Amino acid sequence: MTENKIIIKLDKDKKKELEKRFSQIGLSMNDYINLALNQFLIQGKVPFEIKSPSYDISTLKTKKAMLKTEEEDIGIIKNSISNSDN
Structure with missing residues (x-):
């Protein structure tokens, strides 16, 4: 499988806070984004309420x-x- 990079623009403080929270549950930001995207493919919808x-x-x-x-x-x-x- 060929992997592609996705660039996401985030506020510096927000990025730092997200990385801190993800690390507390054993995930990287990349892990979370992949989980969310895979759930979108599986469920056919955004995997959380907006x-x-x-x-x-x-x-x-x-x-x-x-x-x-x-x-x-x-x-x-x-x-x-x-x-x-x-």
Whole structure:
């Protein structure tokens, strides 16, 4: 099997931290990258969940509710909850 080199650009501090953490579990950065790439081939998907908090539905719903409450509090929109005692 012919091997090819891949160049990855990383921040110096991030590289140092990654190397430290990988060595704690007995891996090199090269080992980890090969594991991740092989799992992608085996599973046909990225081998871990990719999630952005800014696009998380529950977070967006919470932010929307908080914004609505704030708009009601300062009078931009009418309060949706009736305070009548009828």
